[in-house]
Amino acid sequence: MRKFLLPLALIALLSACSNSNQTVERVPEKSPAALYQDAQEALEVGNFLTSIQTLEALASRYPFGPYAHQTQLDLLYAYYKSGQTAQALATADRFIRLNPTHxxxxxxxxxxxxxxxxxxxxxxxxxxxxxxxxxxxxxxxxxxxxxxxxxxxxxxxxxxxxxxxxxxxxxxxxxxxxxxVANYYIEREAYIAAANRGRYIIETFGDTRASEGALEVMVRAYEKLGLDDLKADAEATLRLNFPDNELVSKS
Missing domain, CATH: 1.25.40.10 (Tetratricopeptide repeat domain)
Structure with a gap:
């Protein structure tokens, strides 16, 4: 896997450098409708950088025109597709803030x-x-x-x-x-913290695959703490839901 990761990383780096060095052409002076059409055509063929450039020009030149809202929505999509996460998040936050009921x-x-x-x-x-x-x-x-x-x-x-x-x-x-985190606490012998984190997982994420591991953590932590009743409860729950688990299948 490492043999493949380095070439992939190198390709990504070279691609990023290539994109950053592209000459940005000035968006021609056109009507809002024409600019929006140009941006849509670029979006349709996956030319997101050109679409972004055109949409940004449209937003700057006609901030209150009939295409204002849709321009921001399209910019959000184009930023996302081009991997510009910071710009996409800023665009989404600004749109919601300015248009809370849109x-x-x-x-x-x-x-x-x-x-x-x-x-x-x-x-x-x-x-x-x-x-x-x-x-x-x-x-x-x-x-x-x-x-x-x-x-x-x-x-x-x-x-x-x-x-x-x-x-x-x-x-x-x-x-x-x-x-x-719970397993880290077990390794650090912070058994109270481990048990509490295990219980939190069961209460909050009981319908996930992590619940089995959380019950294991609770059993081990309660055993180390000498809390036999709580350990027995955790074991019973583990046995009921995961009868093949190694901690309870042989007991």
């Missing part, structure tokens, strides 16, 4: 969730088989909140079903992070 805010929250997932990088790590459950989950928590807003505020939105599925994936990611 009918397309379900789309904006959904896109902001996608951008935060992209910034977190968890999908790439999964594809490469890299376990990064120990990393700061701040961005993925924000993504979960964004998708949650779509589901709760706009239940009939066409983006709600996909947002709901992404929340399930993110919940697994957050549960893995909490479990990595």
């Amino acid at each position: 009918p397309d805010n379900d789309y904006v929250y959904y896109m902001r969730g996608l951008v935060n997932v992209e910034a977190d990088g968890e999908i790439l790590h999964d594809l490469l088989g890299i376990d990064r459950s120990d990393r700061d989950p701040g961005l993925i928590k924000q993504a979960f909140d964004d998708f949650s807003k779509v589901v709760s505020r706009y239940p009939d939105s066409k983006f709600a079903p996909d947002a709901r599925q992404r929340m399930i994936f993110i919940k697994e990611r957050l549960a893995r992070h909490e479990l990595s």
